[in-house]
Amino acid sequence: MKGKIFIIEDEASIVQLVQHNLEKEGFVVSSSLNGNEGLKELKKFEPNLLLLDWMLPDLSGIDICKNIRRDSNFKSLPIIMLTAKGEEEDKVKGLESGVDDYVTKPFSFNELSARIKAVLRRSDPKVVANELIFDDLKLDRIEKRVFRSDKEIQLGPTEFRLLEFFLTNPKRVYSRDQILETVWPNNVNVESRTIDVHIRRLRQSINIEGKKELIRTVRASGYSLV
Amino acid sequence: MKGKIFIIEDEASIVQLVQHNLEKEGFVVSSSLNGNEGLKELKKFEPNLLLLDWMLPDLSGIDICKNIRRDSNFKSLPIIMLTAKGEEEDKVKGLESGVDDYVTKPFSFNELSARIKAVLRRSDPKVVANELIFDDLKLDRIEKRVFRSDKEIQLGPTEFRLLEFFLTNPKRVYSRDQILETVWPNNVNVESRTIDVHIRRLRQSINIEGKKELIRTVRASGYSLV
DNA sequence: TCTTAATGTTACAGAAATATTACAAATTAA
């Protein structure tokens, strides 16, 4: 199970980039463009981690940080601070105020992603599990293996990614377009019907004699793992 | 028995990250945020290795280095320097002043950890494991020997490092890029297909009649030891 | 029931990834 991440950051473009990519990795993401509202929403959202901009129009990141640390429900919420270059001197202060890590803008998404996972691994290991499990299906991202009822299954690269995708959000129905966008590399143009064929291949591979069908077709909507 | 490591570095977040992870690996770790105090504590602590920041608020890394080299008790203490990007030109100078290795910030913990072990392996083999074993495969890092089912196998230097790499994380699938980054010396540019050839050579060497294949090809992902 | 649109299934050719081989250049040992 992947975790929930909340973002408080006033630069919409950053929020968009980060949110989109984190969702692609299977995180559930919510965000706010300013401090005060963000604080409220955050407490409703109950994330596993907070990405927090250092400089916000209304409150400073530090203030938010302190507020959060005072709230017993969020005392141990991991926080990663996003700072701009030149605010370096403030780093120590930031860390003293209870930040778990910081990333300096501009950053690459990969860098951020690595930091997020590192922090989560310390604070909440199960949300960055390398194994995705659903029913009697198990997918190991590190070893790149898939098992159904402990029996190993061989999948081609695309079928592997497809299954990985479904496993990050089981039960949810995805349209062909959503599947294409996430599972296929960017800028690749494939016929939407192609997905049907891959679904077929995946089904054929993961279906075991006597066991129930795991991929549901939702007519006019798409597919889901059930 | 794992050794003791001392860290002198003024960025608290780095210290925290590194210290935490090293302790997880079984090292005993102590640290200081500035040079003068660090020097004193270090000499009390008597580490097997020192991680030293290049730029410190009070003393420069070089000064500390020289101080240590003058002290007959610590003349041969292995030192790994942490430098920021842009200080590259200083590298050689750093190495001349008796540093054993350096790591450029930002670094991944894995990178640092590998360097630490490499340095310790040279200077103080007993504090770091020197035999890697997987299945009926055994690699001795000190004697640079490899055995399969107790039968010695001759490997070229590159194949040796390649196997050593796989043995540090068996089962895990590595991409060609990851392999290149870790197994080849820094800044060397080799074709990614070259790895295929070395994999082939390694396979040829370690495969024994009748025994199972040990290197798995994972299409679109890389290779792993299984 | 008939019609139509959506999905399932199959086969196949081209594409892409990996395996293998040979060789020249570079490095090391003798």
Next chain:
DNA sequence: TTAATTTGTAATATTTCTGTAACATTAAGA
């Protein structure tokens, strides 16, 4: 120095995967 070993790459062979088109089947509404 010469000989032997090791390395990286390019060329070629082989394997596996992919996307599409064509046809089959199913579901839902008229």
